[in-house]
Amino acid sequence: MARQTITKRWILNTLCVVLLVLLTVELGFIYAIQNYYYGGAQQYLLSKMNAVSGVLSRYAEDSPASFSAEIRNTLENFSDKDKIELMAIDVRGHVVLTSSGFSPDERVSMPDYDMAMEGDRNAYSYTVGRLRSGEHVMAVTYPIEDLSDEYTAVRMVISLTEIDANILTFSVAMTLLCIGVFLLLALSGMYFIRSIVFPIRQISATAEKFAKGDFSVRIAASSKDEIGDLCTAINHMADELSDTETMKNEFISSVSHELRTPLTAIKGWAETLNAGGDMETMHKGIRVITNETERLSRMVEELLDFSRMQSGHFTMQMDKMDVLAELGEAVLIYTERARREHIEILYNEPEFLPIVYGDKNRIRQVFINIIDNAIKYSNPGGKVQITATQKDEGKTVCIVVEDQGVGIKASDLPKIKTKFYKANHSRRGSGIGLGVADEIIRQHGGRLEIASAEGVGTTVTIDIPAAGHGKA
Numbered sequence: 001m002a003r004q005t006i007t008k009r010w011i012l013n014t015l016c017v018v019l020l021v022l023l024t025v026e027l028g029f030i031y032a033i034q035n036y037y038y039g040g041a042q043q044y045l046l047s048k049m050n051a052v053s054g055v056l057s058r059y060a061e062d063s064p065a066s067f068s069a070e071i072r073n074t075l076e077n078f079s080d081k082d083k084i085e086l087m088a089i090d091v092r093g094h095v096v097l098t099s100s101g102f103s104p105d106e107r108v109s110m111p112d113y114d115m116a117m118e119g120d121r122n123a124y125s126y127t128v129g130r131l132r133s134g135e136h137v138m139a140v141t142y143p144i145e146d147l148s149d150e151y152t153a154v155r156m157v158i159s160l161t162e163i164d165a166n167i168l169t170f171s172v173a174m175t176l177l178c179i180g181v182f183l184l185l186a187l188s189g190m191y192f193i194r195s196i197v198f199p200i201r202q203i204s205a206t207a208e209k210f211a212k213g214d215f216s217v218r219i220a221a222s223s224k225d226e227i228g229d230l231c232t233a234i235n236h237m238a239d240e241l242s243d244t245e246t247m248k249n250e251f252i253s254s255v256s257h258e259l260r261t262p263l264t265a266i267k268g269w270a271e272t273l274n275a276g277g278d279m280e281t282m283h284k285g286i287r288v289i290t291n292e293t294e295r296l297s298r299m300v301e302e303l304l305d306f307s308r309m310q311s312g313h314f315t316m317q318m319d320k321m322d323v324l325a326e327l328g329e330a331v332l333i334y335t336e337r338a339r340r341e342h343i344e345i346l347y348n349e350p351e352f353l354p355i356v357y358g359d360k361n362r363i364r365q366v367f368i369n370i371i372d373n374a375i376k377y378s379n380p381g382g383k384v385q386i387t388a389t390q391k392d393e394g395k396t397v398c399i400v401v402e403d404q405g406v407g408i409k410a411s412d413l414p415k416i417k418t419k420f421y422k423a424n425h426s427r428r429g430s431g432i433g434l435g436v437a438d439e440i441i442r443q444h445g446g447r448l449e450i451a452s453a454e455g456v457g458t459t460v461t462i463d464i465p466a467a468g469h470g471k472a
Contacts, residue, residue, distance in 0.1 A: 045156050072097060075088060200227075215241050320355050333371075338384065362440045396446075406454070
């Protein structure tokens with residue numbers, strides 16, 4: 001299918017319609033003006049003919065014998081002979097008398113006379129035509145056969161030259177007006193089209209660069225309308241894509257580093273154990289290999305979860321579960337590690353928490369991720385406080401994990417749950433754990449909120465609806 005530009009479509013769809021409308025208006029105007037002037041000329045002729053016919057009728061009644069002399073006298077003394085030529089036509093159809101004093105030697109074409117003789121003998125016949133000289137005239141004939149045996153009709157002829165000149169003047173003026181309107185619409189339309197087409201071309205060229213991975217170009221928003229809003233939106237999209245691209249590259253770099261570190265440790269200790277050694281070295285190597293393998297396993301699981309989230313296949317196995325049991329197991333998993341890193345875990349375990357409808361493995365994954373982050377970003381000698389309570393009269397289970405670690409910058413806090421984002425690159429981790437945890441809690445109908453201050457610590461609050469009060 002042939003490509004059509006906006007300009008071409010506008011010319012075809014708008015300018016052609018405008019041109020057609022203007023032509024219709026102009027032709028209608030010319031037709032109305034012509035009817036107005038020709039109608040006025042006809043009424044003028046008819047009024048004069050009525051006056052002449054009335055005079056002749058009275059003379060025919062009063063003095064039939066001198067009717068011929070009266071016709072001659074009427075033509076000679078016709079008051080409007082400078083505008084109208086009055087004629088008397090004999091029984092042969094020849095013009096024998098005229099108000100101008102000139103009578104043609106032969107019969108001339110007179111359609112109005114022929115119509116008057118063929119039709120109603122008491123009615124006027126009216127025609128518009130041209131003389132042999134080419135002059136445009138209007139003629140009216142009135143039969144007088146009933147008044148005289150010598151003459152059959154009187155005829156009036158008026159020149160339309162001046163009227164046609166007036167009509168032409170108005171037509172030219174209307175044509176120029178229509179041309180002016182058309183040009184004004186065309187110029188304003190072209191300006192408007194340019195104001196749309198040029199930004200769209202710029203947007204298209206910029207989008208091509210975005211498609212090739214160049215997010216450094218921005219579109220200048222030159223107007224404060226929908227086009228300007230579109231340019232602003234595309235620039236914002238470019239900023240977001242640029243940030244995402246940066247975070248993705250940092251994520252790949254971080255994951256590569258995170259994968260290489262445990263693999264290096266596993267390979268090193270495997271080579272050490274293969275070379276032989278005492279029992280203590282063997283136990284230490286096996287412990288390191290086990291820990292690093294678990295670390296790799298968690299990282300791979302996070303990557304798989306992230307992939308499922310992106311593809312829309314992140315599913316839950318929902319059932320009634322004991323949140324307290326899953327939280328206690330997650331705390332137990334990290335107690336020994338925290339002790340080795342000289343971090344104290346303070347867990348205020350309640351006697352009872354409401355039953356939650358959810359996926360226990362996913363909920364435990366969230367607790368493990370949050371506690372792991374709290375330990376990871378804490379300094380030796382720090383404390384991690386874990387609290388589990390119920391809120392809203394038992395409708396919500398609330399778990400709070402608070403650390404005294406490095407904290408998060410205020411500028412990083414709004415992005416901390418964004419995919420690929422990692423606020424602190426000096427600490428290990430892939431940067432997608434919080435995003436996965438937030439998605440899990442969200443699918444349980446709950447909320448995961450993070451409050452932090454740099455150098456003070458971070459508090460993560462998890463609210464999960466109790467069974468019967470949230471998502472089913």
